[in-house]
Amino acid sequence: MKRWILVLALLMGVASAQDDSLKVGFIYVGPVGDNGYSFAFDQARQALEEAVPEVETMYVESVSEAEVEAFIDQLVFEGSDIIIANSFGHGDGVLAAAQRYPDIIFGHATGVERAPNVMTFMADFYQVYYLNGLVAGALSDSGKIGYVASFPIPEVKRHINAFALGAKEVNPDAVVEVRWLYSWFDPAASNEATEALISQGVDAFGFTEDSTTVVQVAGARGYPSFSHYASMVEYSPETVASGHLVNWSVILIDFVEGVLDGTYTSENLEDVDYFWLLEQDAVRMGAAPDMPINPVYEEELKGYLVDHPEFGEISAWDLVFERLEQMSTSREEFDPFEGPLYDRQGNLVFEEGEIPTIPELLSTQWAAENVVGPWEGE
Amino acid sequence: MEAEILISTIARALAFSAPLIWAAIGEIFAERSGVVNLGVEGMMILGALIGFIAAQSSGSPWIGTLAAAGVGGAVGLFHAFVSVTLRANQYISGLAITIFGLGLSGLLGRSWVGRPLLNSFERFDVPLLSDIPFIGPALFSDQYILAYLILPIAVLLWFLLYRTRFGLVLRTVGESPAAADTAGRSVTLFRYLAVTFGGVMAGIGGAYLSLAYRPSWSEEMTNGLGWIALALAIFATWDPLRAVGAGLLFGAFFTLSFRLQDRFPPELLTLLPYVFTILALVFTAVGRGRRAFGSPEALGQPYARGER
Incomplete structure (x- = not known):
């Protein structure tokens, strides 16, 4: 009997430990091996994980515009707190999903439309x-x-x-x-x-x-x-x-840290639009x-x-x-x-x-x- | 100056259409035997990837080309097995090969992205022939070996198809398999040979892309060229020599669509090659009737002895 309680406590401990981490799910339009756009994005994901220890990340690649909502469902199911989509074409899917999941925070790279829980960001060349x-x-x-x-x-x-x-x-x-x-x-x-x-x-x-x-x-x-x-x-x-x-990582790190310290929530992103340049080291x-x-x-x-x-x-x-x-x-x-x-x-x-x-x-x-x-x- | 533009247009048409013509000639053989192969795109992309890996590993683009031909042939053999032996629907088998080939190559190729091929094929001028006025600079200069090989191979295969007993039997198998069967020829054997050969040629077409035209691997790099090769086979009325002409014509439209952008609306120009393809297909299909254009009678139909 006691042993069961111990196991249960352990399980709960593990579960709560997992809950402490902030899970960020990434959706890439291309393969991470495209040696260009999505590759650079995945470098940033890794940099984010290194820079912010509380963050855990996962990603799905080669996600077309039509598929994006299904993959958002999947990432939510797997416990994502923040979901980042990297293609302009993902926009409609992201906005639709954001309405269905009002508590999840979304980031849309190169996007133009925002919502209380959707911010947009761009590193412009x-x-x-x-x-x-x-x-x-x-x-x-x-x-x-x-x-x-x-x-x-x-x-x-x-x-x-x-x-x-x-x-x-x-x-x-x-x-x-x-x-x-x-x-x-x-x-x-x-x-x-x-x-x-x-x-x-x-x-x-x-x-x-x-x-x-x-x-x-x-x-x-x-x-x-x-x-x-x-x-x-x-x-x-x-x-x-x-x-x-x-260098997407500077934007991602800034944003995720903002989420962690409560600056950014799923209710105040309507006006959050990063347009970062050389000055912020987002491009080189x-x-x-x-x-x-x-x-x-x-x-x-x-x-x-x-x-x-x-x-x-x-x-x-x-x-x-x-x-x-x-x-x-x-x-x-x-x-x-x-x-x-x-x-x-x-x-x-x-x-x-x-x-x-x-x-x-x-x-x-x-x-x-x-x-x-x-x-x-x- | 005008001649110069014409020469460089022809030269670029050849460079661009070389993989299309390789694959189209292969498809012509498969279809001449009565088997449609919609898997050309899949065979090309697998040829491009496997050829690239083999060339990268061995240091020789020739070994890469052989490997590409091998993988194309293997997939062709599979298509022959499904469509000839199992007598399954050829269209579905072909489509499955294309979808599977695109997916598999993306998966297997992942670790080969971002590694340009340093020992690729090099461009060169054909001795003597490149000195011929006009034709020399247009067709025999500054191309890769796989582009130069097209003309002799097309002539050879044309001869094989129209001037030899083998060709006669192959065409009979595609026109009237029952007749070939009655005459004691194995429909199965000829169809296996032709479809496998079609795969070999599509594989080499893919190798041209990853070992010469743009020596590197990237996912979905064939980008629909396999489908255009299929259309070319029909437009060429299943004739290897005409496939060269049709390929060059399509290539000329393609390269001109970029050359003329400063004079004509680019949206229309980039559509031009495809509009041309569709018109050609429509013309071929309804223009003077199917028979007159030499479509193999038994195309797409599995053969079983005693059935009709």
């Missing part, structure tokens, strides 16, 4: 695309820089614009030629878009899509490109010049985490001199790091879109000294002056 643009502008001999883009949505347009403005700052004649894939993942299309640009004289590449194709195809011809989300330098060690890397510049700029290009960038209105004569290399430092301090220090800024149709987008607000950034439809190619909704 536009500043880093601008830095990559500085590098591309200096490395391109022809002044024609290519951009292989997924969909003409504000996020992608914002990044193309920042990239183009960077290129223009070091080479006033540089243009950015855009080709649209209308897909997030289509390696053959990305391959042919890159080859088409090469045949039209492009010799440096930026891109937004979920594969390493541009890096590999441009690299095979010897043209520089940039890592996207995670390091892609292994795919073409001699040509990945720099890149934009995400680099071909790889320990390689801000590929040493292969160091000499060329140090030898490329720009007569700069702000810094005087300065090498492209130094300019990149000056700008990185400014933007890492604050948006007020320097912003790639600071006015006066005109779009390619000649309209004034931001006035003298004006720095775009976050909502203005999120609704980018204009095209920078030196962007060439079709542009929906301009």
